[in-house]
Amino acid sequence: MRILHLMLGTLVAPPPPRDQRGLSQSTENAILLAGAVAVALIVISAVTIYVTAKLPRP
Template sequence: MQKLLALVVGFWLEPGPRRDERGLSQSTENAILLAGAIAVATIVVTAVTLYVRARMPGGE
């Protein structure tokens, strides 16, 4: 009976499984990377557009 009681109490007091919470979640990381890619693409498209418009004949 004592062994059973010790087993039950030991199981009850045992800490739960630890979660590894280092770093960002995968969805957060993907969102940050996507926002960065959109920012870079916007900068490139804007730079090319300004360059082409500056080189067009009759443009200011």
């Protein structure tokens, strides 16, 4: 009888709770995209400042 109870308990038992830690995939993608845009803006600004500084003055 014990084996029957174990098998029935295994079939009827609720699944283990889901692990809810971490961010969702879309949130993670949005954060990575914002970081890439920030890096691109920094690089463009640095190049613009450098080129403007090296232009001859009239």
